[in-house]
Amino acid sequence: MKQPKIDLPKSRFEQVLDAIGLIVFIGSIVYLVYVFGGLPDEVPAHFNGSGEADRWGSKMELWILPLIGGGLWLLMTFLSKYPHTFNYLNLREDNIEAQYQNARLMMNVLKNEIVIFFGFITYQTIQVAKGAEEGLGIAFLPVFLAVILGSTFYFMFRMLKL
Template sequence: MTGNAPNQRPVISLGLSPVLVAVDIAAAIALLLAVLPIVKFWAVLPDRIPIHFGLGGLPDAWADKVTIWMMPTVGAIIFAVLTAVSRYPHTFNYPVPITSENARRQYLLGRGLLVWLKAEICWLLAFVVRQQILVTLGNVQRFSVELVLGIIVLMFATVGVYLLKAYLDR
């Protein structure tokens, strides 16, 4: 990627837009929705649960049920790290050189990208937990690989929209 060194960029104080606040709240809700079904169904989950699913959505690897906490834990770490990092947009790598004229626009775009990706990742992880529980309890026959792929495509689209906007706002 191109751009000047982060230590040569202007440091600008940015507020959060109401949209980004709402997206942040949505990410936090996703984390909560990843934890609640685990707590609700913990007593009825068997000792071994599926932890990996093949392309057809059928489980092909199993582990102790405590591993179901991995997804919400990873989600919480991602949430915390991306929240902290998003406060320092002058340190990001950008696809265009940062100048005093475009810094504010680029920083807002960069922060927006992190906030949206954070929410999408948290929702993906919440969905994975839900699917793990549904398959484990026999409520569905297979993991919905299509929905996971759809969310991943959405994440790539989010990055693509960001790159287009960053290039147009250079």
Template structure:
């Protein structure tokens, strides 16, 4: 039995990652505009490493994270369509080209899904915190975010090197 995902499996995983990314973006847009009307003029803008609010801004500052998330989503989604422009940690040749390109596309789509979900979580937590009065992120948020992000990067590098 082949220990690698087949081309069809990669495409299924990629479709799932695309759906997660798109749903996160849509959810973020809907939540932002749905909760916008009831938001006060002063809202949390930045959190420190402990998850505590350390900067407040105007109500319109909530749109900054939304804008950044949408730009990242579009940029990474477009970039994922062109794996031939990436830098690889292994030499690309005719034998490994398809596998490396599929793995790289899946990696980019996974990163896109992670970023959009994390930004959605931060935005939703901020908006819900405004209404409930609890405006701190959990202390475990930043370490968990870093573990997920760097775990994905490490996993991709290991798989890529194994599949020379």
């Protein structure tokens, strides 16, 4: 079956998630600009699995985080406009619209979770550089993985139920 293109407006929930993601993204950039001049020349550039800084680099490297987060957000926003190009396990004529909405919502949730995590990492990296924190925290990696994988599995389960 050729997957049809269907114009589905964004749900209110998707609009709210996008607004939250954009606020966090813009807020992290504004905060970075605000504190940038007062940061030391060397800042944490990488954290290990325990959330401890294990490599230090130039404070210019802090710009990599918002660039990656913003780039992923834009890419996933673009891709979510084409749910008819995604792979589905059980797409049928009677569930096409529901499957497309589920897939698009999954992309929306994931992209906003990612940009929020990148905002948090930017903030925490600045705090470590200023000496206010010691790292991301030991819970960061398990929480990040639980949120991203949990969301993915949730939407995959929904796809199978539809």
